[in-house]
Amino acid sequence: MQLHNKLSKEEALKKLHAESFKRTTLSFYRYVILEDPQSFRDALFLEWDKLGCLGRIYIAREGINAQMSVPEHNLDAFKEALNVRVELKDMPIKWAVEDDGKSFFKLIIKVRPKIVADGLDDGSFDVTNVGKHLSPMEFHESLDDPNTVVIDMRNHYESEVGKFENAICPDVDTFREEIQMVVDDFSDKKDNKVLLYCTGGVRCEKASAYLRHHGFNDVNQLHGGIIEYARQIKQLGVKSKFIGKNFVFDERLGESIDGQIISKCHQCGAPCDTHTNCANDDCHLLFIQCQSCREQYQGCCTDECKDIIALPQEERILMRSKFHDKYSKSQIYRQRIRPKLNHS
Structure with missing residues (x-):
């Protein structure tokens, strides 16, 4: 009985792109007490894996938080499976605005202390x-x-x-x-x-x-x-009061709501709202990068990271601990990326 997806990222992506059917991206959450989060998690993995579901789901004693991709031909079966469980019955589901069916490439379900890391003592107030x-x-x-x-x-x-x-x-x-x-x-x-x-x-x-x-x-x-x-505003034909792009936590990294671009490339200051992760895996900073800078920096956030990815793998491994000791991701953004943006 397999309770985890064991494919590599490359294998999972190859399998996803070979699919002949369409997928629908959706999300949902619910605060509900789960007496045995691990057993609940394992049962969901078996059900959803059989239906071809992909996604990132967090389960805790306090509930569930899910972002998923479901084959269109299995949507009814998926919703029926939710309704069978009293904890998930009549679940309000949010549907993606822009959806290319490639939002997730693996089914990952994790048990965590909380479904959203908030640092709060839930016993100190009425949640x-x-x-x-x-x-x-x-x-x-x-x-x-x-x-x-x-x-x-x-x-x-x-x-x-x-x-x-x-x-x-x-x-x-x-x-x-x-x-x-x-x-x-x-x-x-x-x-x-x-x-x-x-x-x-x-x-x-x-x-x-x-x-x-x-x-x-x-x-x-x-x-x-x-x-x-x-x-809803799209259905009603109402002018959006949300401007720009809605960031989402999947492979798309965002879906445009009104077509406007309100942000800038962190490296040159050109209008841009395309997030990417630094190509230096020892950094992997999330930042905004236009196509021109992507080519110039080879997908990296700085010249330093660009130099690192050009090194042989053995040297990169030796540098890894020094890099992490010197910079946290927030430090990289605030000390090295933001000054460029402010200057532009």
């Missing part, structure tokens, strides 16, 4: 006392109120390529940093109407409860996140 869930159109209309405080609960690299009009986008690398920063920095806005949003809604669940615990009186969150907002 079920969440904010008011606003439908996409309710959220859309609330954005016009000048007394509202609109806060993007995502990381800086997500909001850099796309955000709601007039949103406050904290300059943070992780949700763990942001959730406490928001409480501290907006302590004078506890009587204002607060609008929270994130990619699919899961981060706002915990964030809204934490804000309410700290005395914020009117906390609201975008139900279904940016993904559901984009889908």
